[in-house]
Amino acid sequence: MNIVGVFKALCDENRLRIFNLLSKDTLCVCDIEAILNMTQSNVSRHLNKLKSEGIITYEKKAQWAYYKIDDNFIKENKLLYDYLISTLRNHPKFVEDNENYKKHKESNISCEQFIKKGNQH
C-alpha cells in the first residue's frame, strides 16, 4: 500500500465526494454523474484514480460498471476508513450530495431496473 498515493487520491474534493457516495452504496458511473452533477469523463477519470490506488473496485454487469469501496482497502486501512466515514457524514461540504443521493435513490431504483421498465436515461 502506497500511503502517498492514497492521500493523493483522497486530496481532491470531487474524489472525496465520490468516496462519500460509494461509502453508502454501490453505484454505476451514470448514477454518480447524475448525483454529483459532473461530466461523464470527469467521473470516469476520478474513479480510475481511486481504483488505481486500491481504494475502490468495480464489477462490470452488462453495459454498466458498478463501483464500490474495496473491502481490502477497508480492512487494511480501518482507522483511515472510519475517520473518513465519520468525518464525511456530517461535513457541510457533502450535505447537498447526500440529499441528492437520497432523491436519486428514491426516484431511480437502479440503472438496470430503470431501463428494464422501458425508460431511458
Added chain:
Amino acid sequence: MNIVGVFKALCDENRLRIFNLLSKDTLCVCDIEAILNMTQSNVSRHLNKLKSEGIITYEKKAQWAYYKIDDNFIKENKLLYDYLISTLRNHPKFVEDNENYKKHKESNISCEQFIKKGNQH
C-alpha cells in the same frame, strides 16, 4: 476543519516525512533540514503548509522555531492521527528517516544546547 485541505497537506511525500518526524519529537527547522536532507526553504515552505491547515503549530524561542503536531488536530482527528502514526511507523518509505532521526538525536541534543556548548551548525 477543512478535510480537503488536510488531505492536500498530507498528500506530499516530503510533508509526510516531516509529519513522521514531528510525531516523535518537537523539532526546529534546522533539525528537520538535517535529518531529511532537504533545503531550508523547502522545509520552511512545507511546514507552512502543514501549519496553515492546522496540523502543526510552532513556538519561537530565540532564533529558533520549534514545530510540533497541534494538540487540537490530534484531538479533532484522532482516527486519522492514529492511522498516520501506525502506518508511518512501519512504512519502508520512512525507515531511513527514522534511522537518521536517531543518529541526529544522539549526536545533537538540540540546536540550542548544541550551540551553547560552543558549536556551530
Added chain:
DNA sequence: TGATTATATTTGATTATACTCATATTATAG
C-alpha cells in the same frame, strides 16, 4: 553597531493535476 545564524518569503522554472471536448470501446437491443 555590525556580523552571523535561523527562518521566512519572493521569483521564476518545471512538473503534475484537473478539466472539457472529442473520439474509441464495449455491450445491448432492435
Added chain:
DNA sequence: CTATAATATGAGTATAATCAAATATAATCA
C-alpha cells in the same frame, strides 16, 4: 448488422504544486 447507450481514453489547455536560488527578516552575539 446497425444504432444506441454506458464507459473509457486521448489531446489540448488552464491551473496548481514543487523546487532551488536569491533575498528579506528577526534574533543573537561579539
